[in-house]
Amino acid sequence: MRMRRIMLGLTAVAALALPAVAQQRIPVGHLMDNSGATSDVGVPYGQGVADTLAWVNASRNGIAGRPLNVLSFDYGYQAPRAVSQYQAWSRERVVAIQGWGTADTEALVRFVTRDRIPFISGSYSAALTDAGGKSGRQGVEAAPYNFFYGPSYSDALRAMLRWAADDWKAKGGQGRPKYVHMGGNHPYPNSPKAAGEALAAELGFEVLPAIVFALTPGDYTAQCLTLKSQGANYAYLGNTAGSNISVLRACQTAGVQVQFLGNVWGMDENAMKAAGAAANGVVFPVRTAVVWGQQAPGMATLQQISRVSDPAGTAYRPVHYLAGACAAMLMVEAMETATANNGQITGERIRDGFYAKQNWVPRGFDGVCNPSTFTADDHRGTLRVGLYRAVVSGDTSQGSVADLMRAGTMKLEPVTTIELERRRELLGW
Amino acid sequence: MSATTPSGDFRTSYREDMTIFPTRNSRIALWAGLALLLASPLLLGRYELGLLINIGIMGIAALGLNILVGFTGQISIGHAAFFGFGAFASAWLHEGWHIPVAFCIPLAGLMTALVGLVFGAPAARLKGLYLAIATLAAQFILEDFFARAQWFTGGVAGRITEPFALGGWVADREETYLYVVVAYVVVMFLGAANLMRTRDGRALVAVRDHYLSAEVMGINLAYYRTLSFGIASFYAGIGGALYAHYLLFVSVEAFNILFSIQFLGMVIIGGLGSIMGSLMGAAFMVLLPEVVQAGADLLAGGAIDRALKLGASISFLREMAVGAAIILFLLFEPDGLAHRWRLIKAYWKLYPYSH
Numbered sequence: 001m002r003m004r005r006i007m008l009g010l011t012a013v014a015a016l017a018l019p020a021v022a023q024q025r026i027p028v029g030h031l032m033d034n035s036g037a038t039s040d041v042g043v044p045y046g047q048g049v050a051d052t053l054a055w056v057n058a059s060r061n062g063i064a065g066r067p068l069n070v071l072s073f074d075y076g077y078q079a080p081r082a083v084s085q086y087q088a089w090s091r092e093r094v095v096a097i098q099g100w101g102t103a104d105t106e107a108l109v110r111f112v113t114r115d116r117i118p119f120i121s122g123s124y125s126a127a128l129t130d131a132g133g134k135s136g137r138q139g140v141e142a143a144p145y146n147f148f149y150g151p152s153y154s155d156a157l158r159a160m161l162r163w164a165a166d167d168w169k170a171k172g173g174q175g176r177p178k179y180v181h182m183g184g185n186h187p188y189p190n191s192p193k194a195a196g197e198a199l200a201a202e203l204g205f206e207v208l209p210a211i212v213f214a215l216t217p218g219d220y221t222a223q224c225l226t227l228k229s230q231g232a233n234y235a236y237l238g239n240t241a242g243s244n245i246s247v248l249r250a251c252q253t254a255g256v257q258v259q260f261l262g263n264v265w266g267m268d269e270n271a272m273k274a275a276g277a278a279a280n281g282v283v284f285p286v287r288t289a290v291v292w293g294q295q296a297p298g299m300a301t302l303q304q305i306s307r308v309s310d311p312a313g314t315a316y317r318p319v320h321y322l323a324g325a326c327a328a329m330l331m332v333e334a335m336e337t338a339t340a341n342n343g344q345i346t347g348e349r350i351r352d353g354f355y356a357k358q359n360w361v362p363r364g365f366d367g368v369c370n371p372s373t374f375t376a377d378d379h380r381g382t383l384r385v386g387l388y389r390a391v392v393s394g395d396t397s398q399g400s401v402a403d404l405m406r407a408g409t410m411k412l413e414p415v416t417t418i419e420l421e422r423r424r425e426l427l428g429w
Numbered sequence: 430m431s432a433t434t435p436s437g438d439f440r441t442s443y444r445e446d447m448t449i450f451p452t453r454n455s456r457i458a459l460w461a462g463l464a465l466l467l468a469s470p471l472l473l474g475r476y477e478l479g480l481l482i483n484i485g486i487m488g489i490a491a492l493g494l495n496i497l498v499g500f501t502g503q504i505s506i507g508h509a510a511f512f513g514f515g516a517f518a519s520a521w522l523h524e525g526w527h528i529p530v531a532f533c534i535p536l537a538g539l540m541t542a543l544v545g546l547v548f549g550a551p552a553a554r555l556k557g558l559y560l561a562i563a564t565l566a567a568q569f570i571l572e573d574f575f576a577r578a579q580w581f582t583g584g585v586a587g588r589i590t591e592p593f594a595l596g597g598w599v600a601d602r603e604e605t606y607l608y609v610v611v612a613y614v615v616v617m618f619l620g621a622a623n624l625m626r627t628r629d630g631r632a633l634v635a636v637r638d639h640y641l642s643a644e645v646m647g648i649n650l651a652y653y654r655t656l657s658f659g660i661a662s663f664y665a666g667i668g669g670a671l672y673a674h675y676l677l678f679v680s681v682e683a684f685n686i687l688f689s690i691q692f693l694g695m696v697i698i699g700g701l702g703s704i705m706g707s708l709m710g711a712a713f714m715v716l717l718p719e720v721v722q723a724g725a726d727l728l729a730g731g732a733i734d735r736a737l738k739l740g741a742s743i744s745f746l747r748e749m750a751v752g753a754a755i756i757l758f759l760l761f762e763p764d765g766l767a768h769r770w771r772l773i774k775a776y777w778k779l780y781p782y783s784h
Contacts, residue, residue, distance in 0.1 A: 035748070078682055078683070079587065079678070079680045079682055079683070080676060080678070080680060080682065080683040083676050083677075083678055084479070084483075084676065087475065087476070087479050087603075088476050088479065090475055090476075091474050091475055091476035103585075103586070103587065103680060103682065106586065107587060107589070107678040107680065110589060110677065111677070139586070185576060185585050186585050187585055187586045187587075190585065190586070
């Protein structure tokens with residue numbers, strides 16, 4: 001009898017305590033740029049991450065029954081603010097962070113390595129891929145806790161240059177094509193500069209002196225006239241969509257005939273609408289296998305995620321939204337791997353979760369997220385670069401992005417997919 | 430020495446007249462406050478300590494600007510550039526010359542003072558708006574220098590710095606770095622308070638109050654105006670160096686004109702021409718965004734958020750609230766926090782016969 005009472009009491013205590021354990025939320029940081037120089041693409045990407053994490057909480061009951069507690073912070077693309085926010089988050093004991101820009105991510109490398117906090121950045125700087133710090137490149141240190149979804153800026157540019165070299169031949173161009181790097185004097189546009197110029201020279205391009213234009217929209221007629229007078233054939237746009245639009249429009253007005261190669265953040269559906277016909281023909285990498293409106297097995301999941309912030313289900317989601325969802329899902333699945341065998345969700349175990357699968361596509365995202373493979377000393381998740389061309393065939397000033405895409409006035413046309421070799425000597429560059 | 434100031438201020442010696450903390454109670458409060466501050470790493474979390482460190486660092490730099498603006502009556506809208514110069518100088522001294530960080534900080538202060546003297550030279554001849562524009566030039570020249578001088582600043586990518594170390598003791602966390610900052614705050618604030626009691630300090634005030642009379646009394650205007658820039662830059666440099674070894678990363682982005690204006694805001698909110706006011710203004714400017722952020726976090730996802738469809742724009746609230754607070758302060762508290770603090774003290778001293 002006495003035994004039974006004790007047992008009963010214990011069960012009651014356990015019943016009370018269990019929900020408390022189950023409800024303990026997992027703190028995750030989310031650094032966004034909603035108001036700074038790169039907010040044009042930071043907003044859709046951040047929305048993609050936020051919606052996906054909210055959806056994981058709502059539909060999958062978080063990670064192994066523990067919901068995520070997402071702590072969002074808009075740092076306005078100011079690296080020092082990101083660093084101080086990182087320190088504030090250490091109070092909340094975040095186990096992982098969804099990050100953003102190149103300057104802040106590179107500044108935080110040492111901190112996240114020290115504190116063992118996986119950091120999934122929106123920056124694809126190649127310097128972040130050298131997980132073991134074995135490349136020996138100047139300014140590149142070991143970044144074992146830094147991850148990102150997609151090809152690095154350098155690899156994306158290498159793929160575009162390979163395409164450009166073929167394109168030049170296919171078009172029957174005479175002599176050596178001229179290549180120029182354009183972008184702000186900032187770590188993010190600078191990141192692939194040397195790598196791109198080196199490969200361009202190797203491929204037989206004549207490399208022109210780089211042209212600088214700020215990360216914010218402005219009048220870039222002078223830059224376009226330089227482009228014209230130098231006779232550039234291929235120009236890399238290293239900035240984000242907002243300032244690239246200004247360049248595209250100014251160059252259209254100036255009558256510059258050049259093939260623009262956009263950075264992965266340099267072009268999207270919103271930019272196509274804003275730039276109109278000036279955006280026609282820009283080639284840029286797309287990180288997902290499909291874009292919004294196309295069919296794929298995983299698109300149903302994406303539509304559910306989209307409804308988190310758009311219950312009507314009518315919003316058009318640009319390419320960055322999809323990339324944000326994939327990046328968030330890599331982190332979520334790495335966390336799930338960490339909880340296997342009753343494991344604790346610690347930074348180290350999440351990091352190992354990234355290494356658990358080869359050709360990793362998050363469950364339910366088939367045909368949307370491209371496969372990624374991370375290893376303990378190589379964080380180049382993918383070397384496959386899907387190139388698309390922005391096609392604008394009419395007036396984009398009327399109607400929403402969704403209407404224009406549906407009507408075919410604006411199209412994202414697949415150009416080619418370039419598979420780069422995984423060369424060790426290019427790690428971290 | 431009595432606990433409170435007696436009614437009627439009877440000071441019979443110069444020594445008594447010069448004392449910084451006139452009553453026993455104010456001294457007790459000082460020592461108790463200092464003891465509490467030194468014990469705070471045991472009581473507070475890393476976030477709160479981080480705020481205290483920031484207040485200390487900003488306070489030192491704001492004090493420099495207050496010496497220039499509040500005490501000498503000059504103007505500078507390039508203070509953040511000098512702050513940045515100190516930060517980069519300290520990082521550079523350590524990396525390029527392998528000088529221990531503990532020595533880099535004062536050396537960076539001296540380097541910044543030299544740069545300040547150069548950029549302060551126009552102050553010998555210019556006044557008011559003209560001087561403001563001249564210092565604006567300093568802001569832009571230095572900012573551009575930071576972005577391009579790869580050897581000195583690491584270029585636009587910024588520079589990773591090392592934590593403060595003295596002997597075997599490394600201050601790489603908030604709990605330990607707080608002591609470094611507190612030590613500097615005490616030294617720098619005592620230094621400023623004492624400076625204002627010297628002939629040179631009084632000369633600065635005389636220049637502010639009426640430069641013609643000052644000149645007639647034999648004060649070299651050009652000398653003291655330029656000196657004031659040097660001192661202000663020294664303080665900015667020390668603050669910047671402390672900042673560099675706290676964040677462990679310096680980048681040109683931080684030291685823009687907005688940051689310069691923020692320093693001016695600190696000085697005005699704290700109280701022009703008040704030593705303690707500089708610290709109060711810095712505390713206000715550091716804490717206000719955090720308070721607003723906490724408020725925005727509370728709002729996010731709540732009923733008001735849904736009703737007004739704030740969504741992503743809630744993050745703009747922070748910026749707007751900071752701006753609004755400054756305007757309100759200028760309207761309702763033009764003499765600054767230091768003045769309000771004096772009124773509060775007087776209220777309790779005279780209670781219940783305040784009228």
